[in-house]
Structure formats: structure tokens, C-alpha cells
Amino acid sequence: MENQCTTMPLIGDKAPAFEAETTQGKIRFPEDFNGRWVILFSHPSDFTPICTSEFVLFGAMQEEFAQMNCCLLGLSVGTNASHTAWLRSIHDRIEFKGHKKVAIDFPLIADLSMEVARKFGMIQPGASSTAAVRAVFFIDPEAKVRAVVYYPMQLGRNFDELKRILTGLQTIDALHVSLPADWRPGDEVIVPMKGGDMERQPEGVKCYDWYFCTKPLPKEEVENRLRRRVEQTV
DSSP states (O other): OOOOOOOOTTSSSSSOOEEEEEEEEEEEEEEGGTEEEEEEEOOOOOHHHHHHHHHHHHHHHHHHHHHTEEEOOOOOOOOHHHHHHHHHHHHHHHHETTTOOOOSSSSSEEHHHHHHHTTTTOTTTTSSSSSEEEEEEOOOOOOEEEEEEEOOSSOOOHHHHHHHHHHHHHHHHOOOOOOOOOOOOSSEEEEEESSOOOOSTTTTTTEEETTEEEEEOOOHHHHHHHHHHHHOOO
């Protein structure tokens, strides 16, 4: 049996460019998304229960992501006709976690040839040779891949974590800090120790050892800085 190698862009790489037909018309990536963050995600198939639950939540959260200067861009190995019928069914018939009549206004790529999916390593033969796994690429305004998350076909995505990742990446860029495990806006952040004396640090900085120093970062400051960055791009 031949070994099959799946390639994908890595963190720090430029995201592969492509043109594609979508439920919102033809798109060119990254040109059509200049200056904005993009969450590019794949799902295995239309008219399937886990994917349906995810699209309800993506649709319910699309305005939250838009306010963070982030566009959603979905993909599956299917046709525009199938995508359109499925999205209509979601709007007309599906209720999940209190959300119903959800309209999906972001583009869903019709990647029947699997060209885009292969560029991003979304086709993984150990799972399926004809359907995409649940991949999520966080791509910054410079079209650089900043984070990648993969889920198997049988497990739906954690949407709190998707938003946390985007918030964290934008906070890192805006405030030049590092973020510890389970960080949420309002939690302490990681900063480097200044000088050689742990006791003589800038106000608010606490060093537990030379390699582990934290400082408070109020939630309001995070929100204000991120809001200003979004306003600068409008």
C-alpha cells in the first residue's frame, strides 16, 4: 500500500491563494479579504447532524466575529446546489441550543474537485479520501496562518474555544503579551522579567521565578484596545 502524504500550511506560513465558487458568488483568496482576519473551516458533508449543529452556531455567532474584524469562510466537498438547499433547511427547520431561523450569510465554498481542501490538508485519507475533516485555520490580515485546529468527523467543534483563540491572537498582536493556559480576557498575562532582580519589576508585575512573571490586564483594556484596532481598519 502506497504511503499518502497530506500537506498543509503550517503556523507562520502564508495561506495558499485560491479562487472558488461559493454560496455568495465567486471569491478570490486572499485578495477579497485584505485587512481582515479569516476563519477558514471545513466540514465533512451537507445534511449531516454534527455539521448542521456547527452551522447553526457559526450562523448565530457571525455578527460577533464580524465585530472582531473577522470573516467566516466555510468549505465542504459538495456543490452550490446542495449547499444552498442545506442552508435553507437549516434556516427553515433546525433549532439548536436556543437558536432557530438562523441565516447563514457568510460564503460556503463548493469544493467538489477538492482543490482547495487539498491545499489546506483538509482531506486526510486515514479519515476519508472524499470528505474533509473538521479543520479550522485562523488567518490574519496579512494572510498568514496563525493557528490551526483539527477535529475528527465524529466530534463537533468547541465554539467558545474558537472565539477564545481569535481573541487571544488579536490581544497578542495589540498588546505584545503572551497568554497562559486557559486565558480569558481579564486574566493575568505573561511578561518577561526585566533586569536580574525579581523584586524590582515594573508596577503590577509579579515574578515567581526568573522564567515566570505575570501582570494584570483588565478586561476593559483588552476590549478597548481591540475595538480601536478594528476601528482603524474601517
